[in-house]
Amino acid sequence: xxxxxxxxxxxxxxxxxxxxxxxxxxxxxxxxxxxxxxxxxxxxxxxxxxxxxxxxxxxxxxxxxxxxxxxxxxxxxxxxxxxxxxxxxxxxxxxxxxxxxxxxxxxxxxxxxxxxxxxxxxxxxxxxxxxxxxxxxxxxxxxxxxxxxxxxxxxxxxxxxxxxxxxxxxxxxxxxxxxxxxxxxxxxxxxxxxxxxxxxxxxxxxxxxxxxxxxxxxxxxxxxxxxxxxxxxxxxxxxxxxxxxxxxxxxxxxxxxxxxxxxxxxxxxxxxxxxxxxxxxxxxxxxxxxxxxxxxxxxxxxxxxxxxxxxxxxxxxxxxxxxxxxxxxxxxxxx
Amino acid sequence: xxxxxxxxxxxxxxxxxxxxxxxxxxxxxxxxxxxxxxxxxxxxxxxxxxxxxxxxxxxxxxxxxxxxxxxxxxxxxxxxxxxxxxxxxxxxxxxxxxxxxxxxxxxxxxxxxxxxxxxxxxxxxxxxxxxxxxxxxxxxxxxxxxxxxxxxxxxxxxxxxxxxxxxxxxxxxxxxxxxxxxxxxxxxxxxxxxxxxxxxxxxxxxxxxxxxxxxxxxxxxxxxxxxxxxxxxxxxxxxxxxxxxxxxxxxxxxxxxxxxxxxxxxxxxxxxxxxxxxxxxxxxxxxxxxxxxxxxxxxxxxxxxxxxxxxxxxxxxxxxxxxxxxxxxxxxxxx
Numbered sequence: 163x164x165x166x167x168x169x170x171x172x173x174x175x176x177x178x179x180x181x182x183x184x185x186x187x188x189x190x191x192x193x194x195x196x197x198x199x200x201x202x203x204x205x206x207x208x209x210x211x212x213x214x215x216x217x218x219x220x221x222x223x224x225x226x227x228x229x230x231x232x233x234x235x236x237x238x239x240x241x242x243x244x245x246x247x248x249x250x251x252x253x254x255x256x257x258x259x260x261x262x263x264x265x266x267x268x269x270x271x272x273x274x275x276x277x278x279x280x281x282x283x284x285x286x287x288x289x290x291x292x293x294x295x296x297x298x299x300x301x302x303x304x305x306x307x308x309x310x311x312x313x314x315x316x317x318x319x320x321x322x323x324x325x326x327x328x329x330x331x332x333x334x335x336x337x338x339x340x341x342x343x344x345x346x347x348x349x350x351x352x353x354x355x356x357x358x359x360x361x362x363x364x365x366x367x368x369x370x371x372x373x374x375x376x377x378x379x380x381x382x383x384x385x386x387x388x389x390x391x392x393x394x395x396x397x398x399x400x401x402x403x404x405x406x407x408x409x410x411x412x413x414x415x416x417x418x419x420x421x422x423x424x425x426x427x428x429x430x431x432x433x434x435x436x437x438x439x440x441x442x443x444x445x446x447x448x449x450x451x452x453x454x455x456x457x458x459x460x461x462x463x464x465x466x467x468x469x470x471x472x473x474x475x476x477x478x479x480x481x482x483x484x485x486x487x488x489x490x491x492x493x494x495x496x497x
Numbered sequence: 498x499x500x501x502x503x504x505x506x507x508x509x510x511x512x513x514x515x516x517x518x519x520x521x522x523x524x525x526x527x528x529x530x531x532x533x534x535x536x537x538x539x540x541x542x543x544x545x546x547x548x549x550x551x552x553x554x555x556x557x558x559x560x561x562x563x564x565x566x567x568x569x570x571x572x573x574x575x576x577x578x579x580x581x582x583x584x585x586x587x588x589x590x591x592x593x594x595x596x597x598x599x600x601x602x603x604x605x606x607x608x609x610x611x612x613x614x615x616x617x618x619x620x621x622x623x624x625x626x627x628x629x630x631x632x633x634x635x636x637x638x639x640x641x642x643x644x645x646x647x648x649x650x651x652x653x654x655x656x657x658x659x660x661x662x663x664x665x666x667x668x669x670x671x672x673x674x675x676x677x678x679x680x681x682x683x684x685x686x687x688x689x690x691x692x693x694x695x696x697x698x699x700x701x702x703x704x705x706x707x708x709x710x711x712x713x714x715x716x717x718x719x720x721x722x723x724x725x726x727x728x729x730x731x732x733x734x735x736x737x738x739x740x741x742x743x744x745x746x747x748x749x750x751x752x753x754x755x756x757x758x759x760x761x762x763x764x765x766x767x768x769x770x771x772x773x774x775x776x777x778x779x780x781x782x783x784x785x786x787x788x789x790x791x792x793x794x795x796x797x798x799x800x801x802x803x804x805x806x807x808x809x810x811x812x813x814x815x816x817x818x819x820x821x822x823x824x825x826x827x828x829x830x831x832x
Contacts, residue, residue, distance in 0.1 A: 228595075228612045236596060237581050242572045249571070249598065258609045260563075260595030261571060263584065274593045277563045281616055390780050422784050445725050446781040449757050453786075 178206035192304045200303060228258050229472055230278040230286040232271065233311070234355070236263040237389065238416055240442040240461055241289070244311065247465025248287060255473055257284055265387070266291040266355055279304060285472040287311045292354040309472045312464065313356050314482060323468040325459040325483040327357045331364025331411075333487045334439045334457050338409045339372045342495045343437060347400050347410035348382040349393055349417045361413055361441070381407060388413060393420025401428055408496040409437035415444045418454055418492075426451070433494035443488050453490035459483060513541035527639045535638060562592050564807055565613040565621040567606065568646070569690070571598040572724065573751055575777040575796055576624070579646065582800025583622060590808055592619055600722070601626040601690055614639060620807040622646045627689040644807045647799065648691050649817060658803040660794040660818040662692045666699025666746075668822045669774045669792050673744045674707045677830045678772060682735050682745035683717040684728055684752045696748055696776070716742060723748060728755025736763055743831040744772035750779045753789055753827075761786070768829035778823050788825035794818060 175182045180199060187195050188203040195203075229252055233241040241263075249259045260283070264271035268291055275297040278286050285307035288294065298320075301308050310322035338346055348365060351358040366376035381404050385392040393412060397420065400407060412418040418440035422432065430436050432452045440447060443458035460483050467481050510517045515534060522530050523538040530538075564587055568576040576598075584594045595618070599606035603626055610632040613621050620642035623629065633655075636643050645657035673681055683700060686693040701711035716739050720727040728747060732755060735742060747753040753775035757767065765771050767787045775782060778793035795818050802816050 227608075228616065230595070236571070236584070237574065237577045239572065239574065239577075242577055246572050253605060253608075256608075258597055258612045260565070260597055262593055262595055270588060273562075273588075273591075277593045281563065416780075419781060419784055426784075445751075446754060446785070449754055449761075449786060450781070450784055451786050451788075 173210055174203065174206045177210060178202045192300075197303075227256060228260055228281070228283055229469070230274075230281070230283045231259055231261045231311070232274050232278070232286070232288045233261065233263050234266045234289050234291060235388065236261060238414065238442075239444040239446070240414060240459075241312075243444070243461040244465035244468075247462040247467075248469040249465075251466045251469035251473075255469075257473075264289075264291050266352065268292050268294070268297075272297045276300060279306065282306075285309065287468050287472060289313055290356070292352070307472055309468050311468050314360070315480070319478060320480075321468075321471040321474075321478045322480040323464050323471065323483075324481075325464065325485045327360030327485075328364040328367070330441060330457045330459070330485040331361035331366075332368045333364075333485065334361075334411050334441065335365045335368035336372075337455070337487055337489070338411065338437060338439060338493060339368060339374070341409075341437065341493060343409040344374065344379060345404075345407050345409075346380055347397075347404065347407045348380050348413075349396050349410065349421070350382055350384055350413045351388045352384060358413055365411060385417065388417055390416045390420040390423070393417030394424045395420070397421040397424035398428070401430070407436070409439070409493065412438065412440045415440040415442045415447050415454060415456055418456070419446070419450070422450060422452065422454075433492050434497045437493035437496070439493050447488075448490060450492075452492045455490045455493045456488050457485045458488045459485050508545055509538065509541045512545060513537045527635070563595050563616070563618055564592055564804070565609075565616070565618045566594055566596045566623075566646070567609050567613070567621070568596065568598050568624045569601045569626060570723065571596060573749065573777075574779040574781070575749060575794075576647075578779070578796040579800035579803075582797040582802075583804040584800075586801045586804035586808075590804075592808075599624075599626050601687065603627050603629075603632075607632045610636060614641065617641075620644065622803050622807060624648055625691070627687070642807055644803045646803050649695070650815070654813060655815075656803075656806040656809075656813045657815040658799050658806065658818075659816075660799065660820045662695030662820075663699040663702070665776065665792045665794070665820040666696035666701075667703045668699075668820065669696075669746050669776065670700045670703035671707075672790070672822055672824070673746065673772060673774060673828060674703060674709070676744075676772065676828060678744040679709065679714060680739075680742050680744075681715055682732075682739065682742045683715050683748075684731050684745060684756070685717055685719055685748045686723045687719055693748055700746060720752065723752055725751045725755040725758070728752030729759045730755070732756040732759035733763070736765070742771070744774070744828065747773065747775045750775040750777045750782050750789060750791055753791070754781070754785070757785060757787065757789075757827075768827050769832045772828035772831070774828050782823075783825060785827075787827045790825045790828045791823050792820045793823045794820050 171185050175185045245261050252259050262274045271291050279300045287309045289312045314324040315322050353359045369376045369379050383396045385396050425432050440454045440456035443456040447454040447456045506520050510520045580596050587594050597609045606626050614635045622644045624647045649659040650657050688694045704711045704714050718731045720731050760767050775789045775791035778791040782789040782791045
């Protein structure tokens with residue numbers, strides 16, 4: 163109602179029954195305003211068709227020509243390849259990108275997202291760790307566009323780009339089962355991380371579909387961090403505790419890199435004595451001592467598409483890619 | 498002079514002969530104030546011992562508990578390993594990190610540093626590309642702490658952490674010359690990038706010291722980007738144009754990864770037909786089909802030390818590490 167161009171901040175304050183300072187806070191520092199008050203002010207803004215003036219708008223979105231990106235681990239080439247896709251697309255649009263990592267630690271994630279909120283970024287791309295919903299609330303409350311990355315949300319309210327991790331887990335295991343492996347190790351991250359949970363589900367589905375018993379046939383180890391050092395340590399443990407395993411599926415290629423090192427040190431021949439399948443098909447996968455069979459995601463393109471969603475002004479969209487298996491030399495029939 | 502706690506922004510304006518708004522701009526948006534005016538205001542601030550009030554200070558440094566980091570290429574594991582060192586140290590201090598990459602493109606670098614300036618970050622770590630001095634001016638003018646990373650400045654006015662790249666180039670070539678190689682390829686980045694220039698100088702020094710002629714014995718190719726794809730392309734070119742080369746030195750391990758792929762495709766055996774030495778000793782170097790001999794820098798520690806400098810309040814310091822050669826299997830006497 164009313165003439166939108168004429169509504170002033172004082173009108174918003176009057177309709178919401180708060181002070182002008184409070185309206186300003188809702189626009190500029192919403193995190194210090196109670197949720198109830200924020201809601202009243204937002205309703206008044208909508209009712210009056212209030213458009214913040216240029217400088218307030220700038221504070222809200224324009225001041226920053228930067229988008230934030232939060233991933234699980236910046237040292238994982240999967241995420242930096244995706245970040246390249248994001249950054250190149252943003253640069254085209256005259257924006258820059260700020261990348262941080264959560265280490266899959268919810269506290270660290272919360273801290274980074276709070277900083278993002280205070281910086282009034284143009285938008286934020288997030289690969290969630292755990293309990294991310296609460297942390298995203300701050301950004302959504304202040305009208306910051308959020309795109310979920312490498313994460314398929316259960317609802318449809320948010321932009322998201324992901325690839326089908328259940329299918330990814332399934333094709334990795336289908337490959338190993340097809341080669342004749344029956345007892346298979348699985349180095350995974352925390353099941354609280356959606357990608358890990360989905361690949362876990364896909365792997366178990368494949369075993370069940372082949373007539374096996376996932377509880378007995380899949381020996382799953384949850385690593386503390388999904389990097390090469392943890393892959394190395396976890397594989398040494400599997401060699402000791404489960405010498406019967408003839409194959410191992412790694413939830414990412416960094417873990418597989420560590421597995422290769424552990425195998426070399428124990429003089430276990432890949433693939434004659436141990437088949438290895440990775441995930442992500444990062445740049446070094448094809449150049450390893452034993453070229454790595456890996457599940458490929460369109461990593462760079464996922465990043466570029468996610469940046470595209472962030473720049474759009476329409477309704478939230480969700481884009482789901484299908485992963486594919488890249489067969490190289492690291493998996494073979496059991497010896 | 499005067500009682501520092503009593504000096505007010507109006508006093509600064511009076512002494513500088515400008516309006517209060519201009520002083521505010523110098524504190525908060527210095528980029529819109531002319532250099533001459535900025536200087537007068539800074540002098541007045543120093544003369545009066547003016548301390549900006551809490552909210553102005555917060556705008557200047559406190560509002561942001563974030564430090565910015567700008568590297569040449571976020572997809573290079575060398576930089577992300579360094580970023581992990583930075584981030585872990587910052588997190589300890591309750592700060593978060595925002596990482597961007599310049600692609601060694603001065604325009605892109607300028608844009609990112611301008612965004613960093615507008616965000617009033619706690620500090621900024623930069624691996625400079627070219628002509629970075631001008632871009633850093635904005636940050637320095639507003640009092641943002643700047644630490645140069647993987648870059649040894651000529652002057653002593655700035656904090657810096659680097660490793661001795663001249664020594665690095667020298668030990669790589671000393672190794673190849675010691676094995677008996679005489680005609681050696683060198684895949685390098687732009688000589689405008691200081692690390693590339695320094696490694697170039699070190700490589701040439703080593704050849705001269707061994708009684709060779711750097712102009713004749715070193716076949717240097719400048720790649721557009723220091724990544725695996727460019728290493729692959731440049732090596733194919735060297736195979737065609739310089740079949741006499743028995744060894745190649747790569748200014749980073751990503752280029753060496755591309756060289757390995759080119760050699761595999763051309764059925765050139767490493768190291769029997771071609772010796773390869775890389776630089777950075779990234780995580781995958783030891784796990785390649787032919788484990789890579791590489792010049793190691795204390796990457797993670799360099800990042801952590803740089804973050805430490807950023808958190809310090811003292812005079813600028815410069816920390817220089819010495820690189821070392823990690824000998825693996827990719828270099829051997831010429832066949």
